[in-house]
Amino acid sequence: MLARNASQRTTVSFIALDFLAPRIFCRGNATTRRTLKAEPVRPELNSSSFFDRSVVAPLASSSRSTLSPGDVLDQLNKHIDLLHGTQCQGLSNGEAEIFNQAVLQLRAMAKPLLAPDLHDTWRILNELDKRHLLRFFGPPHYEMCSRIVASYCKHKLEDALFDVTEMEALREISVAAAAEGQSEGLKQYMLSLIKLKNPDAVLLLYERYEALLGEKVIRLEPEEPVDGDKGESANSSSDHAQDTTIHGLQSDILLAAVTAHALRDSKESFLNAFSMSFRTSARFIPSVIDHFTRLLDHDEALAKRVKDYGRRIKVARLVARPAALAKHIDQLAHSWALKPLEELYQDISKGLSTPDPWLSVKSSDKDANGSIYVSESAWPAFITGFMFCRRTDLASNVWNDVLKWGIRPSAAMFTACIKGYGELNAPVEAINTWNAMLEQGLKPDIAAYQALVGALYHSNLPEEASKRFQLAKSVVRNLSPTPADSDVLVLYNTTLHGMLFHHEETEARAILDEMQAEGPKPDIVTFNTFLRYYARKGQLKTLSEILQMIEPTGLVGDVYTFSIVLSALFKVRDDAPEIVLNLMRKQGVEPNAATLTTIIDYQMRLQTEKGLHAALSLLGRMERDEIPGARPNDVTYTSILTGIHRSNWLPPKLVAEYRKIIWDKMKARKIKPKRTTFNILLQACFQNPEPQGTQDALSYYKIMQKERIALANDSWYILLHNLVKREEWVLANEVRLDLLSRNFTPAGALSDLVERVRKRATEKLKAGPAAYI
Secondary structure, three states: OHHHHHHOOOOOOOOOOHHHOOOHHHOOOOOOOOOOOOOOOOOOOOHHHHHOHHHHHHHHHOOOOOOOHHHHHHHHHHHHHHHHOOOOOOOOHHHHHHHHHHHHHHHHHOOOOOOOOHHHHHHHHHHHHHOOOHHHOOHHHHHHHHHHHHHHHHHOOOOOOOOHHHHHHHHHHHHHHHHOOOOHHHHHHHHHHHHOOOHHHHHHHHHHHHHHOHHHOEEOOOOOOOOOOOOOOOOOOOOOOOOEEEOOOOHHHHHHHHHHHHHHOOHHHHHHHHHHHHOEOOOOOHHHHHHHHHOOOOOHHHHHHHHHHHHHHHHHHHHOOHHHHHHHHHHHHHOOOHHHHHHHHHHHHHHHHOOOOOEEOOOOHHHHOOOEEOOOOHHHHHHHHHHHOOOHHHHHHHHHHHHHOOOOOOHHHHHHHHHHHHHOOOHHHHHHHHHHHHHOOOOOOHHHHHHHHHHHHHOOOHHHHHHHHHHHHHHHOOOOOOOOHHHHHHHHHHHHHHHHHOOOHHHHHHHHHHHHHHOOOOOHHHHHHHHHHHHHHOOHHHHHHHHHHHHHHOOOOOHHHHHHHHHHHHOOOOOHHHHHHHHHHHOOOOOOHHHHHHHHHHHHHOOOHHHHHHHHHHHHHHHOOOOOOOOOOHHHHHHHHHHHHOOOOOOHHHHHHHHHHHHHHHHHOOOOOOHHHHHHHHHHHHOOOOHHHHHHHHHHHHHHHHOOOOOOHHHHHHHHHHHHHOOOHHHHHHHHHHHHHOOOOOOHHHHHHHHHHHHHHHHHHHHHHHHHO
16 A cells, blocks of 8 residues: 555654555546446556556457457456556455445535535445455545545534544545545644644644655755855754655645644744745745635634744745845846845844844854854845845845844955945945955955956946956965856956957957966857957957857857857848858757747847847748758747837837737747746836837737636736836726636735725725826
């Protein structure tokens, strides 16, 4: 049996009724409609025989003269049984009848409007176990058992206690069914225990459920350390530093277990809830939490606490994985999602500042007092994110909070500020930050030098930037630890980019010669920097020289290399796409749909007519199958559509014409855009600041309605967020009403946005016509 086999692989105690978990080869055969028939004894099957050609050979080789239609059907039934793994060896007619009668009885008790007889259900299952007939149980049977438990719990009086026999039966049946993916019964039983304020019983159920899924535990790859986190534990406690993840666990069952911890309402209970959640792959989606907490209408305070636990666990999961946290912050910043970014920081700040903090800036278990450790890499990540969003005030708050929490600002924090001031064209502040870092006795690393040089070039101070670069060259050899060549190369590439941007070609070529002779050896980014410079200047001869320099190095061009060359050649050569394709093949890069789509996207992002024509020319070759294995797909066409909608570089008339052309091409190839495709198109349309951008976005919205494409939380949010941002309140309210008419339940940030639009519409209605004047 599955549960019994699993119990041999783990030390966790399993449920007593392990016979409810079927053998792995018996899952697919059982349905509620199919009855079992006794069959003669036949050799035991093993997994290797399922695909043995000798098993199916008689059916294929038999002639019509030797097989009647009935024989053919009988053969087919036998092979279907082989495929599904039905093992009916030695099954008598009486046993088959017993099984089928039991299934009929269970099905009758699973009817939703009736209160099932739990004791009778328990008796039937035990009887089947004694006769070894539960091996024929499959998903439909487990679904019936789950429904029986759910119905029994719903019909039970809320304040009525379960007796010992009831608890045993409900526990064994619900857990086994949930382990097979039928979790409604277990959820309802856990909710009943929650209403009875019995968290211990709920957590025992969860432990047994988790144990049955134990064979699905997989080892996770170690996470890349961020900003010197090598050797650091992501958390303060060994309980948190799990290297395994439970997969297949249902989110509602996990939420029920979290609710049990929330019933206890203490720091320890939250940390236990987090530790439990951290070792699973389940995620707390806002809509799932909202739906679950509505089931806790008997206790509003508990529902509110569960939502709080869910939010904090989500934050804690990020904090416990420093690389994931830094990546998330970067994504929010580059999406200009300032509000979620600020809320994330506030949640972390609160976790550190409460009277009994559940987060800690201390890495040792003794100092952290069991709290979850916030890595030092979090603070420069937040500073970088806030400054990218041009909110120096929020970055300043981070700095002040770090000092308040007793943390000494690191070189990485100073570097983040320098980089941010460079983006803001504030060279004085960048230099002052550099000087402050030196005054603190911190030695700048290679990243700090790169940030300062980049900031000075970006702020149009090339002479000062060049001086700082020369200083960096002189000290880089004495840095301890010695920086990797890849890190030093970033400094050189930043300098080359700045020099060429300020037309210091002679100085840049001298540095390139130095790199080739002494190191660090140039990479493809280095050469792309020069290629882009000469392409913009139209110096094709010099561009060709740079291309010839690449080959001896053993480097291979990337999509940006070929995109730059295509842009340059298309200005003077009609056969530019063919030349680029030959160049790719020469460098061992076989053109395919992915690489060519990236090149097309690059051309569209140039927002020039030449780039558009180059993209369409390359698309034409792909459509005509002139490039083997590179037929255009939905991403290819989406790249062109987003390119023509993005910004206002094309007249509206041309946008409409090209849009129709591309749309017709997609229809001809029977390419149907998905919801994610429309999301990308909606975002691109809203990037056009003109009113036409709004009209184009709404036209795609209408297409989604016409094609009956289901709009999810992300689609509605893109529409409402951008309409509100443009102060198109009337249109936003129409979209809101459409959302509600579809019985769609908004969650998270979308729910807040819907409420904001509703309030605005109500205010307009109360004000009357004067509100529109």
